[in-house]
Amino acid sequence: MEEKIIRKKTKEVQIGSKIIGGSHPILIQSMTNTRTEDVKGTIAQIQRLTEAGCEIIRCAVPTMEAAEALAEIKKGITIPLVADIHFDYRLALAAIEHGADKIRINPGNIGARERIQAVIDAAKERNIPIRVGVNSGSLEKELVERYHGVTAEGIVESALDKVHLIEELGYDNLVISIKSSDVLMCVRAHELIANRTDYPLHVGITESGTITSGNIKSAMGLGMILSQGIGDTIRVSLTGDPLEEIKSAKIILRTLGLRKGGIEVVSCPTCGRTQIDLIGLANQVEAMVSDIPLELKVAVMGCVVNGPGEAKEADIGIAGGIGEGLIIKHGEIYKKVKEEDLLEALRHELLHWGE
Template sequence: MHREQTKKVQIGNKVIGGGSPVLVQSMCNTKTENVRETVEQIFILEKEGCDIIRVAVASKEAAIAIRDIKKEIHIPLVADIHFDARLAVQAIENGVDKIRINPGNIGGTDKLLSVVAAARERNIPIRVGVNSGSLEKELVEKYKGVTPQGLVESALAKAGIIEDTGYDNIVISIKSSNVLMSYEAHKLIAKKTKYPLHIGITESGTVRTGSIKSAVGLGIILNEGIGDTIRVSLTGDPAEEIRAGKIILKTLGLRKGGINIISCPTCGRTQINLIDLANKVEDLAARYDLDIDLAVMGCVVNGPGEAKEADLGVAGGKGSGILIRKGEVIRTVAEDELLNALKEELDNWGHQE
């Protein structure tokens, strides 16, 4: 089922499903019990553009901390629960906006019913999560291994347990570290459920490899019109997850805002330190919420032509570079002044005559 056809679900002050914009999620790597450290990390992620944040709730202290964390942050808070229904209920009572559980490991039907009852009382969504690494033994045997079909059957069966109680405020996620398995599984489940889908390539790796795998996996899934929220799961700073997620959505045309960097590969004509400049420009651009293309070119031979479609750009020469706005060269500056010249342009963007 494509995004436009999925059920709308309210998560705090955000809405997903039913054609709503695809939102970017991340998860704190702090100890949730440490309210100050967790809130400080969430503030950083909010600034990066995080739409929804998840925290691990593995203790009573973490469940209690939810209340104080919620008071300070501005985006919806999701509690990640495993094995202990009491913690899920406590997190709900302390004001969490959504819970993530695996109904199969929550402690049996009675325990699950207590969680559903608490969620129903406050009308908060339950995210049913299934990972390829924890697929039930009987489904592995049925399909002779971990397969897309097994992941889908598991997720729908678990959602069905909650549905049978009469509650349908549900979000589903099926994750695998195998990109093509994830793709096939999402194509299958999109035909079988009305619920919004949270998508991601789980345990995808470090910032470099994980970002590439996630870009491929999320890109092909989202391009099918499938997926309502995304997480780029990386072994690294959660802020990197947000940056990668935003680039993926912007590349596919699913998110506006933020500067799009266009930079050329280096070659023998390059006469400036292009790699260093491009990295500094990327860091600079992250501070601006401007929906423009910014080109960083390594030479003045092809630079002006290649950058003419960009809104703003620089092209390096020997010890200097040219500044280009809307395809027109506006001035030449020394190499060590290129970054400052770009900053000045960005600071005044929209105010030029």
């Protein structure tokens, strides 16, 4: 019997047209790497990310021009927009004024209490959620000293201190984000905070690295956190094209059984029996199925010796040989085709699935 992850119940929070927390699905988030002041370029990137499966987008707001640009950006996109604010509370006020669906702040770097109050009042007036973000790299000196270094306990205390401050100032429409580039520290911090708050949690491994190392660290960290039922939104933070973050997030959620939909591609490793370009073929299949709205498992196998058996658990599969290939359905050989026609034959079967 398939194991099912029991998610921890958190408060429901509305972000634009989306709702997180409660029993709502875990949503995929990313962040633009365009200059937010470049309205046309930012809209174009958000549209590509949306098509790929991004459900919430965050934009950096380092200048007043960027804050003002949010109004035009909002007109060209269909998913909620989060304004990322650091240091200058006036940018938070401007972002809210120009239509941000949520703002991300660290109250510790916003400044005086009255400045935080001004941001809270503006958010409260429009019922815009505030994401309280704390990273291990910006942990307060006194907490570092108290815990003898940067620790999960210190990160959690820092985040909850800021949450309590905002609550004292009269607002509780909040989302919490606690991140570290140290995978085990990040996992431990989420385990601790999940037992001390019912606010929704945005989960990710920050500064995880390049496409290769970042994907591995994110998959391990998010896998350990999400498998405990913790998390309401996720971001796979990668040094690369944000589109890669969406692809990875979808795979992580689908692998854990937290997201259905889309075609899952499984492929065997290469070996001395492989007589086709299996690496190229597997990559071509993965790209080819990305726009096909089916919920299936597709196997890509390297030889006709073990291919049918290895593909038995898949809905459909292909196996390559010298000059020819097999189409396999539900573990049985369905037809033989020429090697050069294998990819197109698979696509034809998928496009006519169920007919």
